[in-house]
Amino acid sequence: MVNKDDLVRYYKSYYGEREVSWKDALGEDLNWALSFDYLKESDTTKHVHRLHPYKGKFIPQLVEYFLDDHTDEFKREAFFRRGDIVLDPFCGSGTTLVQAKELGIHAIGVDISAFNTLISNVKVSSVHLADLHFHVLEITKALKKFVYDSQHLRFETALTEYLNEYNTKYFPSPEFKIQARNKEINEQEYGEQHEHIVAARYNQLVAEFGITIRQTNQERFLGKWYLQPVREEIDFVFEQIKAVENVHIKKILTVMLSRTIRSCRATTHADLATLVEPVAAPYYCAKHGKICKPLFSIVSWWERYSKDTIQRFSDFAKLSTDTMQVCLNGNSETIDIVSLLEKRDPEFANLAKQQKVRGIFSSPPYVGLIDYHEQHAYAYDLFGFERKDDQEIGSMAKKQSKKAQQDYVQGISNVLNNTKRFLADNYDIFLVANDKNNLYPDIAANAGMTIANQYKRPVLNRTEKDKGAYSETIFHLKGR
Ligand SMILES: C[S@@+](CC[C@H](N)C(=O)[O-])C[C@H]1O[C@@H](n2cnc3c(N)ncnc32)[C@H](O)[C@@H]1O
16 A cells, blocks of 8 residues: 555656645645556556456556555545455446455446446456466467468458558658658648558459458448458357357457457557548558558457466466455346346355345446447447447436436436345445536435545546546445
């Protein structure tokens, strides 16, 4: 846990050598110790936390701070102990479940999104690494044979070789970027001009190797955002995964395939986060200052992510405790946690009935900010999970209007009222929120709870400087 001196030293290095006192470092009411900004990216994405991208995660160290049994001048008592059960009714990608498994705490998650539920359960599944390794090798071998038998690989190799030569000649690094930055070259014109020249050779190669680039049916996400050669490989791997008998391994492989295909969408490097238009030919990439190309094969990402996944499971296995964690797919406003658990894991259901859930640690969605289903549209389309977009609380489609805020208050209050029947007396609930509209006092009142404390944490977006810092509040709610 961070100590005062480290924090002050850290802030001096961040803000320069001006006088930084402990009070400065903490701000008036912000708890700077909870910014966790001193951590490296590899700490906040450690082991299984980075098994699959997910927009809207909280950082594991924040969960750990509230779940572990340390105390400090802000957290004056420990709220959870080994052997307790914690609930996360907005489980997302399973951060609470994973940290609970590290800390010897049982955990139940709930999420409305079937795909998020899958990611969470995969992260906490006990996996036999040798078995996983075996299946990964088998599928990779079959995929490579499939690709080798097709012309994709030879086409992509020829195109890559051509582009490497072309870029070295016309977009030398770093000279080209420097010239563009100093406006000695009209970057846009130059880029477009070379895009045209490359297109001619590209079309020749497509014809030479007899490659079909776009899919015939582009109505759905998979048809629109994947080039034909990539789509064939995706379908091939999916068929291999379906044939795997071990359900745990099958689920892990499914998440691995999903992570792979997310990286293989036919888009430019600049538009990876917000898809604009599918890209089916080489293009000038301002990000890399050269001609880049969309992907025609999934092999390299599949291999990279399969090795990474095995490594991450192996790292997590060293830290895991022998406790139970499960994520249930459902609507937290109405779900009957114990009866669902009875069907899924009777031993865990018995424990939940006997000792009850000690408390909640969760980050509910914000109002109208993130579309939790659409961000994984590729996975819903490929795996055929049922979408329940209309049951998302704070859904992006409803935006942030007054009505959307009222619905949000109702939704979160419903979740608290529904889930408190599973909680032990004297429960503690921690909700991480960016409550700029001051909705949580009403939510607490509707749920018959009081706000016992508020921990304000600064969120410093150092990589996206223009977005600046904002603060989040961790509301501590208790029964009246
Ligand atoms: C902010 S995210 C949680 C992220 C999580 N803390 C993590 O680290 O991955 C909120 C989650 O609430 C889920 N959600 C929204 N409405 C829900 C509802 N009615 N019942 C259950 N889950 C819901 C969304 O699908 C989303 O995954």
